Amino acid sequence: MGYVAVRGGTEAITEAMKMLRYFRLKGGSRPLEVRQIQEQLRLAVDRVMSEGSLYAPFHAALALKQAEGDTIEASFILRAYRSTLPRSYVSLPADTRQMRILRRISAAFKDIPGGQLLGPTRDYTQRLLDFTLVEEGEEQVAEFIEEYLKDLDIPEEIPSFPKVIELLRLEGLLAEEEPVKPEPPDITREPLTFPAPRQAALQVLARGETGGLLALAYSSMKGYGDIHPTIGELRVGYVPLRLKDSWGREVYAGRVLVTEAEVIARLEAVGEKGKPQFTLGYGLCFGHNELKAISMAVLDRAMRSTRPQVPAEDQEFVLSIVDGIESSGFAAHYKLPHYITFQSDLDRLRTARRYKGGEVE
Amino acid sequence: MRFAELVPPRRTGYNFAFLDEYTKREVRRKILKAVALPGYQVPFASRELPIARGWGTGGLQITLSLLGPHDVLKVIDQGCDGSVNAVNLRQLVVLTTGIKTTFDTTQATIIQTRHRIPEEPLTEKQILVLQVPYPDALRIVEPSERKTRQMHAEQDYSRMWVYLYEDIVRWGEITIGARYPVLVHGRYIMDPSPIPRWDVPKLNMAETLYLFGAGREKRIYAIPPYTRVVPLEFKDHPFRVEDFSGQACFRCGSVNSFLDEIYDSRTGRKVYACSDTAYCDKRLGMRFSAGRNGL
Amino acid sequence: MIEGKQGFDPVFDSQKIFRCILDSMARPGKINLLPATGLCPPGEWCSHVAAVAFTLLDREVTFCVLGKEAQKMESYLVLNTGSRPVKVEEADFIIVPGKDLIPRLSLAKRGNLEYPDGGATVIVTVDEILSDPEHRYQGLAVTLSGPGIPDHCRLLIRGLHLSYLEHFNNLNREYPLGVDWIMVAEDGRIACLPRTTTVNQEVVI
Numbered sequence: 001m002g003y004v005a006v007r008g009g010t011e012a013i014t015e016a017m018k019m020l021r022y023f024r025l026k027g028g029s030r031p032l033e034v035r036q037i038q039e040q041l042r043l044a045v046d047r048v049m050s051e052g053s054l055y056a057p058f059h060a061a062l063a064l065k066q067a068e069g070d071t072i073e074a075s076f077i078l079r080a081y082r083s084t085l086p087r088s089y090v091s092l093p094a095d096t097r098q099m100r101i102l103r104r105i106s107a108a109f110k111d112i113p114g115g116q117l118l119g120p121t122r123d124y125t126q127r128l129l130d131f132t133l134v135e136e137g138e139e140q141v142a143e144f145i146e147e148y149l150k151d152l153d154i155p156e157e158i159p160s161f162p163k164v165i166e167l168l169r170l171e172g173l174l175a176e177e178e179p180v181k182p183e184p185p186d187i188t189r190e191p192l193t194f195p196a197p198r199q200a201a202l203q204v205l206a207r208g209e210t211g212g213l214l215a216l217a218y219s220s221m222k223g224y225g226d227i228h229p230t231i232g233e234l235r236v237g238y239v240p241l242r243l244k245d246s247w248g249r250e251v252y253a254g255r256v257l258v259t260e261a262e263v264i265a266r267l268e269a270v271g272e273k274g275k276p277q278f279t280l281g282y283g284l285c286f287g288h289n290e291l292k293a294i295s296m297a298v299l300d301r302a303m304r305s306t307r308p309q310v311p312a313e314d315q316e317f318v319l320s321i322v323d324g325i326e327s328s329g330f331a332a333h334y335k336l337p338h339y340i341t342f343q344s345d346l347d348r349l350r351t352a353r354r355y356k357g358g359e360v361e
Numbered sequence: 362m363r364f365a366e367l368v369p370p371r372r373t374g375y376n377f378a379f380l381d382e383y384t385k386r387e388v389r390r391k392i393l394k395a396v397a398l399p400g401y402q403v404p405f406a407s408r409e410l411p412i413a414r415g416w417g418t419g420g421l422q423i424t425l426s427l428l429g430p431h432d433v434l435k436v437i438d439q440g441c442d443g444s445v446n447a448v449n450l451r452q453l454v455v456l457t458t459g460i461k462t463t464f465d466t467t468q469a470t471i472i473q474t475r476h477r478i479p480e481e482p483l484t485e486k487q488i489l490v491l492q493v494p495y496p497d498a499l500r501i502v503e504p505s506e507r508k509t510r511q512m513h514a515e516q517d518y519s520r521m522w523v524y525l526y527e528d529i530v531r532w533g534e535i536t537i538g539a540r541y542p543v544l545v546h547g548r549y550i551m552d553p554s555p556i557p558r559w560d561v562p563k564l565n566m567a568e569t570l571y572l573f574g575a576g577r578e579k580r581i582y583a584i585p586p587y588t589r590v591v592p593l594e595f596k597d598h599p600f601r602v603e604d605f606s607g608q609a610c611f612r613c614g615s616v617n618s619f620l621d622e623i624y625d626s627r628t629g630r631k632v633y634a635c636s637d638t639a640y641c642d643k644r645l646g647m648r649f650s651a652g653r654n655g656l
Numbered sequence: 657m658i659e660g661k662q663g664f665d666p667v668f669d670s671q672k673i674f675r676c677i678l679d680s681m682a683r684p685g686k687i688n689l690l691p692a693t694g695l696c697p698p699g700e701w702c703s704h705v706a707a708v709a710f711t712l713l714d715r716e717v718t719f720c721v722l723g724k725e726a727q728k729m730e731s732y733l734v735l736n737t738g739s740r741p742v743k744v745e746e747a748d749f750i751i752v753p754g755k756d757l758i759p760r761l762s763l764a765k766r767g768n769l770e771y772p773d774g775g776a777t778v779i780v781t782v783d784e785i786l787s788d789p790e791h792r793y794q795g796l797a798v799t800l801s802g803p804g805i806p807d808h809c810r811l812l813i814r815g816l817h818l819s820y821l822e823h824f825n826n827l828n829r830e831y832p833l834g835v836d837w838i839m840v841a842e843d844g845r846i847a848c849l850p851r852t853t854t855v856n857q858e859v860v861i
Contacts, residue, residue: 009443009444009447009448010452012445013445076413080411083408188406189387189406189716192579193404193771194507316506325409325414326577329414329416330494332413332415333414333416336416336438337438337444338439339439340477340539340556343538343636344539346538349536351534352536355534382666382670386711389712393681393777394836395773396850398772398832399852404771404773426674427671429668429671510770511770513770514768514770585683585850586803587803587805587806588803
C-alpha cells in the first residue's frame, strides 16, 4: 500500500495555484485592467479598503482582481500587505466639518443649513436590471461625460455645511461626550481587553465586515434592542488629512474619502440639570459605504448601553465577531485536517458506548 | 555570515523572518512574561500575516520571533511534515529566512506543530511551538473572555469541575478528547491545544520549553521545562490516554505511538498508521531529505 | 533609532540576545553568555546591559533607570530605543546597578490578578555570576528551585547587594503577582529569575 503522504504537499499546492489562474482566465475574455476595477467598481474597492483597513484604492482594486471579486479575500490580502508597511506618522485628528461634500442628508429635519444633497445615490432609483449596460461603448461614454460636464451648474460659492448635531448641541439637547485620551489606543498594537474604551471599539467597527455589522445592527433596529435610530446626518466626501512632520510643522498629507453617520438615539441620558437628552451613535469608515457607517453608529450606541440585554448591546460579543479576516479565517480553518482530534473523540465515544451498553467493542 | 549579506532585503522585500522588529519585540516580551507565569494567557497584539487567521498565525508569530539564521525548523500538522498546511507554513518561513528545515525531529531546534507532540522525546536544545485555536480551557463553560479572565484571577474553577463531574455522571468518563484541561504549577488551568490525551503527559516535568500561540485570539502562553502539569481528574476516574491496544502501525509495527485510523483509498479496509510520519519513516530506516529547502 | 551603526545589529543581535534571555528565563539559574556588541553606554554601565535594553525596549513600553548614573543611561536609552522614561512604579522595565542599595525598587509594579503579566521586568547589573559552588566565600550564594529547574540549582553572584534578595522575595510574595529578573554580569553572562523561582540564601558555615 502506497501510504506515504509525505512529499505530495508541495505539488498539490502548486497545481491548485495553477488551476486558480486557469479558472480566472479560461473564459478567454480580455484580462481586466486594475484601473477598470478601481473606477467602475468603486464601491467594491471602497469596501475592501475599509475592511482591509488600508486607504489604498489601487491596491484594493488589484486585490479584488487577484481574489476574483471575493471582497473578504481581497480585504485579507490588503490587511496582510498593510502589516508589512512601516508606520512613519500618525495624522492629526481629522475634522469632518472640513469635508468636501459629495452627499449629505439628514432624516431628523426636513431642511437643514446648507441643504439636503442627494449626491450619487441609488436610494431613489428603481432596482430594474439595466440591459443597456451590456453594450456600453467608449464613444457613448465620452459623449455622456462631455454633455454632463457641459450642463453642470456650478454655483458661485460652495455653501457651508454645519453639522446638524451642532444645532442640537447648541440647544443643550445632546448629551456631552465623555472626554477621551488625546492619544487613542491602537488596536493593532495593543491587545483588546474588555470593557474596551469607546475609541478602541470604534476602531474595531471601522475595520469590521459590512455584512456582519449590518446583521448585528439590524437585530437592534428590528426589535432585539433599544435603538431606533434617526439619522441626524449622513455625509460622504473627502476629508483633508494633516500631520506633523519631524520639525513639528503641520503638513497637508492628502485627502481620504469617508462616509460618516451621526445617529440620534432616543432620549436616555440625563444632563447636568437633571433633564433628559439625546445621545449620539457615531460611525465612520473609509470610502463610500453607507450601510456600514449607519450600522457602526447603531452599534456604537448599543454597546454603550448601561444594561446590556441583547447581543448587539454586549460589547465583548460584538467586537469579537465583526472582524471579517478573523471570522473568515477561522470558519475556513475547519477545512484543515482535524483527524487527530477526531481520533481522540472516537476513542472517547467508544469508551462511553462500552459504559452505556455494558458490551466490550 | 549574516542573512542580510546573503540575500539583501531589497530582493526579497521583507525583513528577516517577515515580521518587522517592533512586532518581534512585542512577541518576545510577551513570551518572557508567559514563561514567568506558566499556564497564564498573556494578551498580545497579534499582527496579520499572509496566512489566514485560524491557520497558525499565533504559532507562526512565535516561531518567526524566535528564529535565527542557524536554527533548523520542523513544521508538522497532525504529526505529518508533508501535510499541505505544514508545507505552506514552511514555505513562508524559508522564503523570508533561508534557514534549514528538516523532517527529523532530533535535528530540529524549533518545531512548530498543530495538534501533536512528536513521539521522540524533545531536549533542552529544542523549543516546541504549538498552534492554538482556543487558548482558554474555560471556554467550554463560559463564552465571555471577561468572565473567564476573572475566573483565572480568582482561581475560581468550580464550573470546570462541575462540567467534568457531569460528564462522568452521564457517560461514565470524562469525554473530553483533545484539548484536555491541565493544571499548571498548581495555579492555572490551561488548554494544551488540541493535542490528543496521548501527548498530555509529555508536558509534565519535560526537558524542553513549550510555547503556545493563538493568533486570532491574541494570546501567548508557556510551559517552562520541569514544571508540574497535571491533567484534571477525579480520584475514582483517573486521566487515561487513548486506547490502541490490539493495534499496531501497519507500516512500521509500532505499538507505542499515537495511531491514525485510515481507510485505504483502494481497498476500503481500515488500517492504523503512526500519526508521526517522520517517526514512522525512521523506524523503517528511511532517509530524510533535509536541507536548505527541504520541503 | 538604532540602525546598526553602533555595532549592534537590530535584527540579528536582538535575536541572539533574546534567545539567551529566553533560555535563562525558562531555566532559572542557567547561565548564558551574551554575544559581544560594540555598544558604549555612558558612565559605568556595561555594553551588555545596553544590549539587553536595546533588545527589549521600544516606544511601546516604559522604563526607569535607578541608581547613581541613572540620568545618563536614561537619556542614552531614550535616544536609542524610543522607549519612554517614567517613575519606577509605572515602569515596565527597571534597570538597576546591583551593588547599590536601591530602596525604591520596592515600588516596582507587580501586575494585578487579572493581568499579572503587567508586573515589571528588572534588569540588574552585577559583577559576576557563577555556578561553581567551590567559590563560595565571596558573594551571594543562593539555592534556586521552581519551574525550569530540575530539583534545585545553585548560583554565586558577586556585586549584588543583599537587599536585592529581600526585594525579590518581597515583590514576589503573592504569586501570580510579581516581578521578573534578568541579571547581567560585566562579562556578558546572564541568569534570570522569573517570579516562580524560590530563592534561598545559602548559609555559609
